[in-house]
Amino acid sequence: MPPAGLDNLKHxxxxxxxxxxxxxMLGSLTKQYPKINGLTGNESNPDMNGTMVQVQPNAKFxxxxxxxxxxxxxxxxxxxxxGTPPGPGRVANMQGFxxxxxxxxxxxxxxxxxxxxFPPKSLPVLTKLATEFAVFNGWFSSIPGPTICNxxxxxxxxxxxxxxxxxxxxxxxxxxxxERMVQAGHTAKIYYYDQQSSTMEIVNLLKNQPQIFxxxxxxxxxxxxxxxxxxxxxxxxxxxxxxxxxxxxxxSDQHPDHNVQEGERFIAxxxxxxxxxxxxxxxxxxxxxxxxxxxxxxxxxxxACQSDGYSATADKTGTGEAFNFDRLGIRVPAIxxxxxxxxxxxxxxxEDPNGLVFEHACIPGTVTSFFLKNYDQATVREKNSxxxxxxxxxxxxxxxxxxxxxx
Amino acid sequence: xxxxxxxxxxxxxxxxxxxxxGRFISSLIEHQIKHFSEVEKSLLKPGQKLTDISKxxxxxxxxxxxxxMTALLHPxxxxxxxxAAQPKKPTKTAKGAKRKSKVKTKRVKRKSR
Numbered sequence: 001m002p003p004a005g006l007d008n009l010k011h012x013x014x015x016x017x018x019x020x021x022x023x024x025m026l027g028s029l030t031k032q033y034p035k036i037n038g039l040t041g042n043e044s045n046p047d048m049n050g051t052m053v054q055v056q057p058n059a060k061f062x063x064x065x066x067x068x069x070x071x072x073x074x075x076x077x078x079x080x081x082x083g084t085p086p087g088p089g090r091v092a093n094m095q096g097f098x099x100x101x102x103x104x105x106x107x108x109x110x111x112x113x114x115x116x117x118f119p120p121k122s123l124p125v126l127t128k129l130a131t132e133f134a135v136f137n138g139w140f141s142s143i144p145g146p147t148i149c150n151x152x153x154x155x156x157x158x159x160x161x162x163x164x165x166x167x168x169x170x171x172x173x174x175x176x177x178x179e180r181m182v183q184a185g186h187t188a189k190i191y192y193y194d195q196q197s198s199t200m201e202i203v204n205l206l207k208n209q210p211q212i213f214x215x216x217x218x219x220x221x222x223x224x225x226x227x228x229x230x231x232x233x234x235x236x237x238x239x240x241x242x243x244x245x246x247x248x249x250x251x252s253d254q255h256p257d258h259n260v261q262e263g264e265r266f267i268a269x270x271x272x273x274x275x276x277x278x279x280x281x282x283x284x285x286x287x288x289x290x291x292x293x294x295x296x297x298x299x300x301x302x303x304a305c306q307s308d309g310y311s312a313t314a315d316k317t318g319t320g321e322a323f324n325f326d327r328l329g330i331r332v333p334a335i336x337x338x339x340x341x342x343x344x345x346x347x348x349x350x351e352d353p354n355g356l357v358f359e360h361a362c363i364p365g366t367v368t369s370f371f372l373k374n375y376d377q378a379t380v381r382e383k384n385s386x387x388x389x390x391x392x393x394x395x396x397x398x399x400x401x402x403x404x405x406x407x
Numbered sequence: 408x409x410x411x412x413x414x415x416x417x418x419x420x421x422x423x424x425x426x427x428x429g430r431f432i433s434s435l436i437e438h439q440i441k442h443f444s445e446v447e448k449s450l451l452k453p454g455q456k457l458t459d460i461s462k463x464x465x466x467x468x469x470x471x472x473x474x475x476m477t478a479l480l481h482p483x484x485x486x487x488x489x490x491a492a493q494p495k496k497p498t499k500t501a502k503g504a505k506r507k508s509k510v511k512t513k514r515v516k517r518k519s520r
Contacts, residue, residue: 124419146435195473200435200442202443210481215486220491223491240467242428248428270491272494403414403416
């Protein structure tokens with residue numbers, strides 16, 4: 001018998017933000033919540049002078065990472081392995097973050113900013129959700145690389161062998177989670193913010209499957225009108241642009257150097273859209289997750305994983321070594337929200353011998369297994385993925401026990 | 408009638424100074440535009456010229472190109488962004504209501520911010 005939380009579940013909503021590591025956003029919570037695998041405050045990296053620089057609770061909303069930290073495959077390799085060149089027996093040590101940032105023309109002092117993290121009071125929304133619902137200690141990006149290939153894992157369960165930002169094309173028989181759902185008589189949508197921001201899922205999905213798209217405005221309307229699809233994927237606003245009637249629309253993706261507070265407001269608005277419709281609130285699970293770490297420090301070594309059968313050649317990776325998709329990328333914040341999740345739930349990760357490892361293939365993997373049950377064409381990584389709905393229990397928290405954000 | 412909630416948390420507003428549509432585009436937006444340019448090639452009619460995306464340097468320029476292309480591919484997405492319905496706090500006591508009115512006065516005074 002599944003728990004009541006799963007039995008009553010009708011909607012899964014995934015909000016994928018941009019380019020922030022777990023420690024940068026949630027690492028400070030360890031002091032108050034020791035089960036959260038964040039920072040002790042003693043973690044450090046060497047700078048270009050060899051001086052050890054400790055993590056600091058001095059992250060700024062904007063203007064601190066205005067050189068976009070490197071998060072392409074070779075840069076992330078440097079961050080994870082500290083500059084040890086590829087070869088047998090090299091050990092990941094998470095010691096190359098400052099070195100990596102310093103290669104981007106930052107001064108020695110400015111390169112230290114990559115070790116910065118937010119104190120809880122700076123991120124009231126993310127902190128509230130992480131401590132009121134379930135936080136995953138071991139959710140990693142799928143590839144030690146940039147956005148497009150990582151987001152591909154959230155849509156397809158694979159990046160089809162890509163480790164970069166280039167266009168890729170779907171290889172049969174793999175289908176996106178949206179196509180799988182629709183073909184099986186279910187409902188699914190990708191909601192992009194607006195036409196000026198648009199979507200990152202262009203060629204394969206927007207060009208060929210425009211019916212599975214909606215705007216964020218439509219998402220809010222669907223929440224209000226009880227017409228939300230069974231599965232929804234939300235994209236934040238990716239750029240600053242003029243709004244209707246002379247207003248200003250701020251990027252809400254939290255990609256450096258976009259304002260982190262605006263991302264907080266976007267997360268809060270998305271949560272509120274579900275929370276303020278009681279029927280929807282009791283039947284929906286919301287996952288807030290980041291696509292990759294954006295080059296920003298995290299202390300947890302990414303674990304090995306099941307290879308998905310693809311290989312990126314040495315010239316594609318840029319490291320001089322091929323990559324067989326057998327290691328995950330750097331850890332990112334991931335929070336599961338539902339009134340069936342007990343307050344203060346922490347899902348242990350690699351710090352615990354019995355911990356669980358999650359990555360973005362868990363998204364189509366979980367959605368497929370929940371709504372479609374048996375589906376033969378799931379990718380290798382999906383088949384090996386953990387179900388992120390396991391924090392849902394039998395107990396529905398009272399309405400007065402769950403917060404609402406005042407925007 | 409809008410429901411009232413017991414546990415409400417105020418979320419700080421983003422300062423207006425955060426807005427900068429003249430910001431240079433990131434690698435992410437640059438690649439987003441490149442992907443749209445590939446789509447544009449397949450949508451060109453005889454005599455039409457491909458947009459020169461090498462001239463797109465700022466977020467404003469990027470947003471205009473993205474809007475034009477997205478409108479072609481997904482005209483249904485033209486609606487105005489909206490916020491979730493704003494929830495109400497529980498009814499204030501007289502003391503609480505008085506405090507709220509003081510805050511309002513302060514906000515009016517800080518209009519130059």
